[in-house]
Amino acid sequence: xxxxxxxxxxxxxxxxxxxxxxxxxxxxxxxxxxxxxxxxxxxxxxxxxxxxxxxxxxxxxxxxxxxxxxxxxxxxxxxxxxxxxxxxxxxxxxxx
Amino acid sequence: xxxxxxxxxxxxxxxxxxxxxxxxxxxxxxxxxxxxxxxxxxxxxxxxxxxxxxxxxxxxxxxxxxxxxxxxxxxxxxxxxxxxxxxxxxxxxxxxxxxxxxxxxxxxxxxxxxxxxxxxxxxxxxxxxxxxxxxxxxxxxxxxxxxxxxxxxxxxxxxxxxxxxxxxxxxxxxxxxxxxxxxxxxxxxxxxxxxxxxxxxxxxxxxxxxxxxxxxxxxxxxxxxxxxxxxxxxxxxxxxxxxxxxxxxxxx
Numbered sequence: 001x002x003x004x005x006x007x008x009x010x011x012x013x014x015x016x017x018x019x020x021x022x023x024x025x026x027x028x029x030x031x032x033x034x035x036x037x038x039x040x041x042x043x044x045x046x047x048x049x050x051x052x053x054x055x056x057x058x059x060x061x062x063x064x065x066x067x068x069x070x071x072x073x074x075x076x077x078x079x080x081x082x083x084x085x086x087x088x089x090x091x092x093x094x095x096x
Numbered sequence: 097x098x099x100x101x102x103x104x105x106x107x108x109x110x111x112x113x114x115x116x117x118x119x120x121x122x123x124x125x126x127x128x129x130x131x132x133x134x135x136x137x138x139x140x141x142x143x144x145x146x147x148x149x150x151x152x153x154x155x156x157x158x159x160x161x162x163x164x165x166x167x168x169x170x171x172x173x174x175x176x177x178x179x180x181x182x183x184x185x186x187x188x189x190x191x192x193x194x195x196x197x198x199x200x201x202x203x204x205x206x207x208x209x210x211x212x213x214x215x216x217x218x219x220x221x222x223x224x225x226x227x228x229x230x231x232x233x234x235x236x237x238x239x240x241x242x243x244x245x246x247x248x249x250x251x252x253x254x255x256x257x258x259x260x261x262x263x264x265x266x267x268x269x270x271x272x273x274x275x276x277x278x279x280x281x282x283x284x285x286x287x288x289x290x291x292x293x294x295x296x297x298x299x300x301x302x303x304x305x306x307x308x309x310x311x312x313x314x315x316x317x318x319x320x321x322x323x324x325x326x327x328x329x330x331x332x333x334x335x336x337x338x339x340x341x342x343x344x345x346x347x348x
Contacts, residue, residue, distance in 0.1 A: 016191065028282035029322050030289045030308065051305045058312060058322060065319045066185070066203075068194040075316065 006044045008056065011073045015063040025059040050076035130262045132162040138234065138255040139164045144243035145236040145252075146216075147171070150224065150259060151183050152232035158187055161232075167214055171237055174214075178206040182221035183233045188278065190230035192222045192253070197241040202319050217241045220249065222256035226263040234259055285323045292326035295333055 012022050019042070023035040031038070033052055040046035041056060048056065053076045061071040131150045139148045147168035152161050160172040175181030181204045182193035195201045198217050201208050211219070216237045224232040234256040238244065244252075289311070296307040311329065315322050 024278065024282055028285045030286050030293075051308065054309070054312060058315065062315075062321055063191075065321075066191065066193055068196055071316060075312075 006042065008042045008044075008060070008073070011060045011064075012042060015060055015067070017060070017063060022056075022059060025063065026056050029055050029059050029062075031055045031059070127262065128161045131259055134234070134255055134259045134262070135162040135164055138236065138252065142236055142244075142248045142251045142255075144218070144238050144240070144245060144248045145220075146239050146243075147237045149183075149235045149237075150232060151187055151235060152224070152263075153187065158184065158232070167216070168235070168237055170214055171211060171216055171219075172235065174210040175204075175207050178204070178210070180204040181207040181211075182219050183235045186221035186223045186233040186235075187230055188281075190223045190225060192220070192249075192256075194221075194244065194249070195219045196244070199241065200319075203321065203324070205324075215239050218243045220244045220252055222252050223260075224256055224263060225260045231260075231263055288323060288330060289326040292329035295329050 012019070015022075017025070019039050020035070022042070023031075023038050026033075026038055031052065033041070033048070037046060038056065041048045041053070057073040057075050060073045064070065064072055131152075135148045135150055139145055142148070147164045149160050149163040149168045149172050151158050151172055153159075154161070158176055160169055163169045163172065172183060175183045182195055185191075185193050185203075195203075196218050198208050198212050198219070216239060218238045218241050220236040222234045222236075223230045224234060234252065236244065236248075236252055289308075292311055293304050293307040296302065296310050297304060300307070300310070302310070311322060311325050314320060314325050
């Protein structure tokens with residue numbers, strides 16, 4: 001079990017989304033992982049691909065926009081950009 | 097229109113009695129009467145609200161069952177006609193939706209011009225729930241941008257909660273239609289996004305994930321939803337303007 005609260009789970013709770021609703025939104029945006037896998041990602045128990053992470057981050061960010069906010073959940077770093085370390089978690093600070 | 101109590105404290109006792117009132121079986125009449133009172137109370141106590149309505153799913157469609165004036169009724173009707181807007185989103189998704197400035201709103205491009213034509217510039221829609229399922233929305237409309245304060249949001253949530261209790265205790269009938277519709281909508285959205293990915297892949301000779309990133313790049317810097325962006329891309333392949341709006345440049 002992961003030690004602390006994660007950024008993704010904090011965002012999920014701030015957005016007022018249940019795990020089921022978050023999964024439905026992720027699925028709606030084209031996400032390919034199962035609900036179980038998404039929950040594991042949210043709790044930092046599974047490492048998503050950068051693409052899968054971005055779909056999940058965007059599902060949360062669209063909810064924040066609905067609530068009148070912006071895009072507080074960071075996206076995965078650009079693989080072609082500087083400073084990318086293979087195997088590292090993304091983005092930095094995802095785990096809270 | 098029912099008498100409007102002169103203050104929020106007067107409204108407390110009235111709200112308390114609504115649950116018992118609505119529990120009396122009387123078709124839709126008593127429930128609608130209680131909801132009209134909730135609407136009048138919300139209009140009187142939420143400072144930013146110029147007009148208030150309640151929309152409910154009834155007989156397979158969304159209907160306005162209580163409204164403070166004709167402009168509000170027209171606002172609701174505009175959302176039903178275009179199939180979009182905060183009222184519909186709140187009623188379907190069971191979440192509240194705030195649009196602090198319609199001048200900057202990008203989520204409902206068909207509905208927003210109608211709203212602005214009616215002189216409305218900000219909207220707050222709170223979901224109404226029965227048996228933990230969304231059954232409608234309490235809609236607050238204002239002529240001013242940024243009209244709704246945090247305190248207004250809390251009051252609106254209170255009224256929505258009371259209206260939800262009225263509906264729950266009145267035994268508003270629920271079916272499994274809405275969850276099925278939600279899933280259908282998700283599947284349709286996936287399909288549109290996949291189509292847009294295909295268009296971008298073909299045009300730019302890139303893989304599916306890069307095409308997805310291309311869609312996402314626009315959404316990151318705007319408040320455009322991914323679905324909306326995908327609809328725009330798909331529309332560029334069609335010979336005529338589609339209901340989803342004009343297609344922007346996709347030649348990057």
